[in-house]
Each structure stands twice: as structure tokens, then as C-alpha cells.
Amino acid sequence: MEKSEDVPKDFIKLKLEKLSVDEVSELVVSPYCGAVSLFIGTTRNNFEGKKVIHLEYEAYTSMAETEIKKICRDVRQKWPSVKHIAVHHRLGVVPITEASVIIAVSSPHRAESLEAVMYCINTLKASVPIWKKEIYEDEHSWKENKECFWANSEK
């Protein structure tokens, strides 16, 4: 795989298939960068004492991609030395312990990529139209991120 120009790139993908940490980190690797920072969001097997069978994700796909692009643009404004950004989010059924989201950022030095990854996942949770449904043994529940400003905090 050659990156002859090494122009900063955003790699955004919403997909049904299992996510790959190797694939996502290789997307952002660059000879100009000494740091690649990664975040992996995985699925837990329990919530409030109920056993989670699996998760299902759905998305307003076109708007989700646009919102993720906005996040990438914001990252580059805040941390201009950031090189490549990759955000892969899984849709559909996600079994327990498998990754639902992987974010990778490369930069020459580690501070920027670490901060940028944290910004990406926090902002994604607040602004990207993706929904998670937890499937329990006898019911299901649509989750609500606390970062989402239009969710009720008390139910």
C-alpha cells in the first residue's frame, strides 16, 4: 500500500461486517507520524442486571457520514498537525465483545493524536445520528447517550 503523496485523509466507513483494528490502524499509518492513537468501543454483556444477548445499530447513514466529516474537519482545526483520521462504525447486529466503533488518528507526536481520538469519540456520541438497541432475553431497549442534549436525563 503506497501513500506517495501522504495528503491528510479522512477514512469514514459505516459497515455491517466485523471491524478490524489492523485495517483501521493501517489506514492512518504515515512515515511522517510517530504516533497512531486508537479507540475501540466494544459491547458489554450486561446492563442493570439484565443479560444483553447482542446489540443492534442503525444509522441515518448519509447524515452520519456528514457529521463524522464535520468532526474530522474540527479535529484538523484544533490539532493542525494531525495527519490521517479513520472512523469505522459497525451497523446491524454486533455480538458481545466485538467492536462497534474504531477510531484511529495519526500525528507526528503523541499528544495531538491522543487528544484528537478522545475528541472524536466524545463528539460522535453527542452528534452523529446512530442508534443502539440492546437486546435482552425477553425485551429490548433503545439506549441514549448522556452526551445527547435532547435526551431526557430522568425517565
Place this chain on the structure above:
Amino acid sequence: QVSVLYFARSAELAGLRCETLSVPREITSLQLWEEIVKVHPRLAAIRDQVVFAVRQEYVLLGDQLLILQPGDEVAIIPPISGG
């Protein structure tokens, strides 16, 4: 005529994911919500927890005046849970 998209809990309550609705070209976001609830009364249950996305920009339910074009996408956005 706009395309209304339903997601997550709103799709469960409305029983569908997508439909075309005829609404006035100029309408507040709250009035638009009320038009949609006329067609799908069960949506009233989530009124305090949703926002719209009009042409892929978030809009709160309220007095904001929307200028809609034929074919515009309006999405009902329940609280999100990505990541």
C-alpha cells in the same frame, strides 16, 4: 411534499421508516411535528425527546420557521446512542 424518515424508537411507534407527507412550504418545527403526530398519534409519547434533522441539519421542536422545498428530507431523531 417532503420525505419523512423515522429512526429507532420513532420507527417502532410509527410502524414505518419512510413516507411522503404534504405540508405547508413555510411551517414552524413544532407545527411540522404536530402534522406528523396527526398521522402517527403514537409518536406523541416521545415528543420531549426528539429533534428533527431538516436537510441534515438538527432543528429543535419549537418556533423555528422552516422553509421547505419539495423533496426535502425531514428525519425524526430520537436520542442518539452511537459509539
